[in-house]
Amino acid sequence: MTSSVKIDKRTVRIGTRKSQLALVQTYWVKAELEKHFPDISFEVEEMSTKGDKILDVPLAKIGDKGLFTKELEVGMLNHTTDFAVHSLKDLPTNLPEGLMLGCVTKRVDPADALVVNQKHQDKQLETLPAGSVIGTSSLRRLAQLRHHFPQLEFKDIRGNVNTRLAKLDAGEYDAIILAVAGLQRLDMGDRIHQHISSDISLHAVGQGALGIECRAGDREILKILKALEDADSCDRALAERAFLRELEGGCQVPIGVNTQIENDQLTLIGMVASLDGQQLLKDSVRGNKNESEKLGVELAGKLKEQGAGEILAKIFAEVGRG
Known part of the structure; x- marks a missing residue:
């Protein structure tokens, strides 16, 4: 069913990171909006962010709250794009002047997932041998897992999901922690070995939802984004x-x-x-x-x-x- 909102024919440009997950999420948004607004042309503009370029330093040490968003935000402020699609967990809580959170999509499973090396297929997080090396780039996951499993060892891991899985499969890690939502969106749900209980690991703010950022007060774009609001x-x-x-x-x-x-x-x-x-x-x-x-x-x-x-x-x- 199409929206009753009347919009003049035009082109709407969507900003996104170039990572595989970001593109999957953005093209999902594009496809959903095309169902509601068949008379609008939606185009995707791919950009590289600072967080995508610096892969040899732990995220927490780079020291920039807009690691995965700043370049996309410049695009909107310069009117080269109309809105940007983010994993909501990556979107800072304080946005630049002139921008706003225009839409939050329906949230999928926000849990963290344990993904294991083949040799640990018979193990759960609770039964991994002492000294097992767990890969995560998240201080949130690190702190909670250290609290519950002090016998395990933890090592930083960077790169996109495919890169992290390759490092795991090559034996650099015994297990890694990823978001359930990201794996499912990439059709890699079969790699989820264990959904980690919220009793062990509370998830990141916004995890599992997409946050669509746009220019503050852009009524036309806000009307369009309303179609995806949950x-x-x-x-x-x-x-x-x-x-x-x-x-x-x-x-x-x-x-x-x-x-x-x-x-x-x-x-x-x-x-x-x-x-x-x-x-x-x-x-x-x-x-x-x-x-x-x-x-x-x-x-x-x-x-x-x-x-x-x-x-x-x-x-x-x-x-x-x-």
């Missing part, structure tokens, strides 16, 4: 992003979340941990989903009272405000 996913994302923003956390800090909506009530669980996993604070709030951002701020305040600020200050001193 209300519950948006409410959950706004709560999570408000929580992260209030803690002044960038994408590369050990902050995890989980949200659920039931009968218009939103439950938000949040976690802050030290890099070594020795300190891990977790709490939750519940309230009306229409006050999602207020709930995020409230939960951040509860964790600050428990010492989250001190934990994050130490991390910022060690790795910078990435």
Whole structure:
């Protein structure tokens, strides 16, 4: 069924990173919008971001909150593109002046996944031998897994999903941690060995959803993007992003979340941990989903009272405000 919104014939340009996952996500958005707006021509503009180019340095040490977004944002501000498709977890909570989060798509499974080397097919995260080397580039995953499994060893891993899987299969790692959503979108769901429980690893803010960024006040583009908006996913994302923003956390800090909506009530669980996993604070709030951002701020305040600020200050001193 096409949208009832009347838009004059024109070309809309979509900005995206060049990675395989980014392109899969962007072309999905393009195809969905073409169903709603057959009279509009949607074109994809591929760009390389800083995070795509620097592959020999851990993400947390590069020190830039717009690692995977800045070049796309310049394109929108320069009017060479009209909007950009992001994995929402990569989109900073504070956007440049003149830009806004225009749409959150329906969220898919936000969990983390364990992917193992063939020799560990009979193991789960809980039964991997002591000293097994786990690959992850996420401080959030690292801190939580260190907390629960101090007997395991952890090693940074960079590159796109295919590159990481190749390193795993070559024996450089015993297992790696990736997002369930990314593997499923790449039709690699068969590589998911174990869905990691939220009791062990709370997911990243926005994980599993796409965030579409556009120019603030661009009513025509906002009308178009409304066709892909999922209300519950948006409410959950706004709560999570408000929580992260209030803690002044960038994408590369050990902050995890989980949200659920039931009968218009939103439950938000949040976690802050030290890099070594020795300190891990977790709490939750519940309230009306229409006050999602207020709930995020409230939960951040509860964790600050428990010492989250001190934990994050130490991390910022060690790795910078990435």
